[in-house]
Amino acid sequence: MGLDHLDLENQTQQNLNEETKPYLTALIGWSLPAIEACDKLDKPFVVVGPPEFEGFAEKNDIKFIGWNFDQLNEGSDQLFKKLKALGAEVAVPLYEECVEWAGALNSRFRNEPRVFNRSLLLRDKGMMKRKAQIAGIKVGVFEEAHSKEDVRRFLKRVNEALLKVEGDKNDPIHVKPLDKAGSVGHRAIENPEEIEALTDADFPLLMESHLDGQEFSCEAFIHKGKIQFLNITEYVKLGYSNFVPASPGLEDKRPLIRNAIQQLVDAFEIEYGVIHPEYFITPDGTLHFGEVAARVPGGHIFDLIERAYGFSAYQAQILCSDPNTTEEELRNFFPEDNGQADGYAGCLMVHPHVNYIQELEVPEELENHPYFEKHDMFEPSQGKVAERIGFGNHYGTIFLYGEDSETMRELLEKYEKYDFYK
Amino acid sequence: MSSELTDKKVDRFTHALNELDKAAAFAKSMYQTDVYQEASRLMETMEGMETLFHFANRFEEAGVFANGPWEDASKLQPPLVAGSLKTKGLASIIEILSDLRMLSIAKGNYDHPSMGSEEAAEFLNEVLALNLDLLFPGDSEEARIEQEENAEQLDRSQRFFQFLFTRISSDALTGTLREEIERLMAQRPIMVKRVISMIQMAKKLLNNSEAGETEHPALEKYIKAIEGPSPLGENTSNLNDYRKKLKDLSEEELKQEAEVLSNSMQDTGLVAPQHAVLVRFLSRNKPEMLSDALSLSDKGKANLEEHFDLVKQLIKVGIYPATGQAVYGLARMLDRGVFSYSPVIPGLRRLIELDIKPEVRKDLLNAYQNRQGLTANTILLSGVISVLGQPLGVGQGLNPTCQSARGISLWAQHAPGYLLELIPRAARDGDIDLKFEGTPIHSKDLKGGLAPELHKELDPVSLVLVPHLDRIYNEMMTRVALRGEDGHRWVNPAFYGNWVQTGFSNVIEPITGTVTDYPGYVRLFYATHHPEYNDDYELIYPNPVGIFITNVHGKLLGYHAVSILRIAQVPSGDYRIYFYNPNNDSSQNWGQDIEPTVSGNGELEGESSLPFHEFVSRLYAFHYNPYEQGDAFAVEDEIVEEIEKLAKESWGREYTWVNI
Structure with a gap:
């Protein structure tokens, strides 16, 4: 067979399978950075997102399936069929509510029913804790609550166990919805009166004892059940500020943390994708597992990872979610996995301390600081401050x-108290 | 600021712009924020503006305006620029970037696919002309408050205008400004405050630029018209000195002075304060020269002679430097022969000693910041002189009260005696009453109206009457609201008087809200109004009609009341409709190349005009005399079709069309 013949054959092949070859990656959820990342990887993709994005997708030639993730019924199977028909073989979850959808799809794509069950583990914080505990991972005391009475009893028992007597200040417990992202719906309860603020809609929920120690998160990119790259994100103040990679003090514990995460990966039988677990570490080096998610983390952590290590975390997630990615591709993609970066990338999420904003003031001193990179705040055209849900809707971010x-930490601590909005 | 810092800002901006440029179309929004942020840092200095302009030819293609209101340069409108610039935050930044793009197009640095360099230059000229207050910040109270509250933004937009000003030919800018002034003054409005402030801006503009040679004389004319066009006045800053100097003039010199001032007034429609002093002086000392100072026609001269005692009295009470603009009204009033209506003379006399209600007095006095000891009677009388002299100069100001303005204008033209009845009723009694289907409606019993918060920048007559008229009109419309037909049919004749014909046709079917039998509607209008089809019945009294107001893209903005004054053939053989538009700013662009003119097509002072069919395409209701109809069937199908097309493709897009 001559060379030109070969070419011709290739071409025919391509024409024949234009829709199906090479296979599509399905991005579950709507995230422009993820779409861009996939586009830049030259991987053909389809987005499964809320129907309201259809117009935008059409205008920009983005292959799109509108899908309502809240609606679970016998029609759910349709999504798999549609994706299969388009030639999709991998599903990548972009946000919390999409994790089990991606799990369900991947278990169909790979013919492994258990993939779906594993994804459900990540969507129920009660089951998640139990699973971790069964696997021998250290967790705090936790329980599921179905009524206010359960919460009262838990608060009392936890504080009894701490040998508190009448009049002592209670140690707080934490309650959070079983299936919401990060800090959405999270509240700390110290006094029985605060329990009254809960409504029926808040149940069932997960109750946990308060864990002391430094809180941090990890972003582990997993392929074939192995950690391909591990980032440790240091929280300066949860929901307000964090930086990447962690400071030397925490990075020293990297081998310990790495082991803990591999233990988690094994316990949860996680094979592909990114996980975002949160831990508490005590000064003596004991790790307590908080929770884990399998999606894009909040707090601009992916942006920080890109700034610090120079690779796109979105691309990393997509590559690791795909069983077909080769070992070589991964080695070429990731830098050496040792927590070493050229610098620290941090961000401060700005929350107004006032209810009505008159003006925005970013101090010259900050703008001219060599660590200052950018912020995205503008004087709002109308001043009313929206109510906060989780830590999601902050009014802007400052990147450093x-x-x-240490300088990074000082800056983040200093400006966390600053009133940018007056 | 050190240049090192600036360099860093430039680098950062360049980086942000490059990243945006590289981004895929769907991802632009992720990179726009950084560009806006870095741009706003550069906007802090003049140097930075310069840098931004340097990059401006790349903005649009890089995606700076993608997916936002500024995306399509050809759809932007100069009057909206000021609003964006005054908005806090992002909008003002993008607005400046967009205007820098325009500048880039205008300068030929950027070849825009849908906008030419001339078009862009015109856009910027208009933006500058409309925002001269930002270029030359005033010291008015309003400007001061705004500055304090909004210091950062105002700085930024001021800096931008300073920059733009250095880049735009001041010739072109002064040209735009001159056109704007000419356009407004062609209509001879009674209220000239806005024009005067524009002229003052133009003066600053001329002082601040070496160029502008060709426009100089044209603008000088207006500057002189408000500051004193005669050499005698020019060297006299103090009006009292001017008055003293007048006494020393020889007869010849005095005559010359009178001619210079009256020529300037005729030419521009504006009256210099000196002119009022001169008129007062002449009426006392040289009455025979008064007609020169007013440049009266023969008819005016005869009227002046016949009624000199009254005129002298009107001048004595009504004409002061602060009310000087009424000199123009007085001249026009004499020329129109208003005194020959018998109720006018006693009606005017009554005003001189009228006992004006305290709250009305307050409104009248508040209308003049620099009162110089004026009384409310003086202000009211000067206003009446203006209205009777310039019936088409009555404007609605910033109020949605076109019907009331139209009424005052109509009565000033055809029923001055009636108008002179209404004014004392309102000013003295705080009440007027009009009969509706046999029942009197008293304004004092009514609340609200279309303009419960009347904007007070109005001529004195409107100031006194509009609050009453507006409430009564509104009450009449309320009373007919449930009749299942457009209420104007009954309200207009009752409100304006017997001058309005009782035949009435409306393009919208009131119950269904659809357009039904549009061709029939068009034919009826032709058969009752177009001289070639209406058996030569002439329009005698103004016809109050309703029109659809559309913007430059033909999109429906709302409804408006105007009056058709006359229909005439122009030398080219086409027929035009001449109409009164109470908004006093008639030459707006209504889209589809329909642009009313205020001069150049045979318009008299205060008139606007359009070709017959173009006007019809925006008409939504009119009155006609059912006994004076011509041949509707004779109207050519092509004419009807053309009008229907114009209508369907503009306001008609908002309605359902039903063919029967």
């Missing part, structure tokens, strides 16, 4: 980058 983790 520099060589010293």
Whole structure:
């Protein structure tokens, strides 16, 4: 067979399978950075997102299936069929509510029913804790509550166990919905009176004892059940500020953390994708598992990872979610996995401390600081501050980058108290 | 600021713009924020503006305006620029970037697919002309408050205008400004406050630029018209000195002075304060020269002679430097021969000593910041002189009260005696009453109206009457609201008087809200109004009609009341409709190349005009005399079809069309 013949044959092949070859990656959820990442990887893709994005997708030639993730019924199977028909073989979850959808799809794509069950583990914080505990991972005391009475009893028992007597200040317990992202719906309860604020809609919920120690998160990119790259994100103040990679003090514990995460991966039988677990570490180096998610983390952590290590975390997630990605591709993609970066990338999420905003003031001192990179705040055209849900809708983010983790920490702490909005 | 810092800002902006440029179309929004942020840092200095302009030819293609209101340059409108610039935050930043793009197009740095360089230059000229207050910040109270509250934004937009000003030919800018002034003054409005502030801006503009040679004389004319066009006045800053100097003039010199001032007034429609001093001086000392100072026609001269005692009295009470604009009204009033209506003379006399209600007095006095000891009677009388002299100069100001303005204008033209009845009723009694189907409606019993919060920048007559008229009109419309037909049919004749014909046709079917039998509607209008089809019945009294107001893209903005004054053939053989538009700013662009003109097509002072069929395409209701109809069937199908097309493709898009 001559060379030209070969070419011709290739071409015919391509024409024949234009829709199906090479296979499509299905991005579950709507995220422009993820779409862009996939586009830049030259991987053909289809987006499964809320129907309201259809117009935008059409205008920009983005292959799109509108889908309502809240609606679970016998029609759910349709999504798999549609995707299969388009030639999709991998599903990547972009946000919390999509995790089990991606799990369900991947278990069909791979013919492994258990993939779906594993994804459900990640969507129920009660089951998640139990599973971790069964696997021998250290967790705090936790329980599921179905009524206010359950919460009262839990608060009392936890504080009794701490040998508190009448009049002592209670240790708080934490309650959170079983299936919401990060800090959405999270509240700390110290006094029985605060339990009254809960409504029927808040149940069932997960109750946990308060864990002392430094809180941090990890972003582990997993392929074939192995950690391909591990980032440790240091929280300066939860929901307000964090930076990547962690400071030397925490990075020293990297081998310990790495082991803990591999233990988690094994216990949860996670094979592909990104996980975002949160831990507490005590000064003596004991790790307590908080919770884990399998989606894009909040707090601009993916942006920080890109700034610090120079690779796109969105691309990393897509590559690791795909069983067909080769070992070589992964080695070429990731830098050496040792927590070493050229500098620290941090961000401060700004929440107004007032109910009505008159003006925005970013101090010159910050703008001119060598660590200052950018912020995205503008004077709002109308001043009323929206109510906060989780830590999601902050009013802007300040991005910093520099060589010293201590300077980074000081800056983040200093400006966390600053009133940018007056 | 050190240049090192600036360099860093430039680098950061360049980086942000490059990243945006590289981004895929769907991802632009992720990169726009950084560009806006870095741009706003550069906007802090003049140097930075310069840098931004340097990059402006790349903005649009890089995606700076993608998916936002500024995306399509050809759809942007100069009057909206000021609003965006005054908005806090993002909008003002993008607005400046967009205007820099325009500048880039205008300068030929950027070849825009849908906008030419001339078009862009015109856009910027208009933007500058409309925002001269930002270029030359005033010291008015309003400007001061705004500055304090909004310091950062105002700085930014001021800096931008300073920059734009250095880049735009001041010739072109002064040209735009001159056109704007000419356009407004062609209609000879009674209220000239806005024009005067524009002229003052133009003066600053001329002082601030070396160029502008060709436009100089044209603008000088207006500057002189408000500051004193005669050499005698020019060297006299103090009006009292001017008055003293007048006494020393020889007869010849005095005559010359009178001619210079009256020529300037005739030419521009504006009256210099000196002119009022001169008129007062002449009426006392040289009455025979008064007609020169007013440049009266023969008819005017005869009227002046016949009624000199009254005129002298009107001048004594009504004409002061602060009310000087009424000199123009007085001249026009004499020329129109208003005194020959018998109720006018006693009606005017009554005003001189009228006992004006305290709240009305307050409104009248508040209308003049620099009162110089004026009384409310003086202000009211000067206003009446203006209205009777310039019936088409009555404007609605910033109020949605076109019907009331139309009424005042109509009565000033055809029923001055009636108008002079209404004014004292309102000013003295705080009440007027009009009969509706046999029942009197008293304004004092009514609340609200279309303009419960009347904007007070109005001529004195409107100031006194509109609050009453507006409430009564509104009450009449309320009373007919449930009759299942457009209420104007009954309200207009009752409100305006017997001058309005009782035949009435409306393009919208009131119950269904659809357009039904549009061709029939068009034919009826032709058969009752077009001289070639209506058996030569002439229009005698203004016909109050309703029109659809559309914007430059033909999109429906709302409804408006105007009056058809006359229909005439122009030398080219086409027929035009001449009409009165109470908004006093008639030459707006209504889209589909329909642009009313205020001069150049045979318009008299205060008239606007359009070709017959273009006007019909925006008409939504009119009155006609059912006994004076011509041949509707004779109207050519092509004419009807053309009008129907114009209508369907503009306001008609908002309605359902039903063919029967």
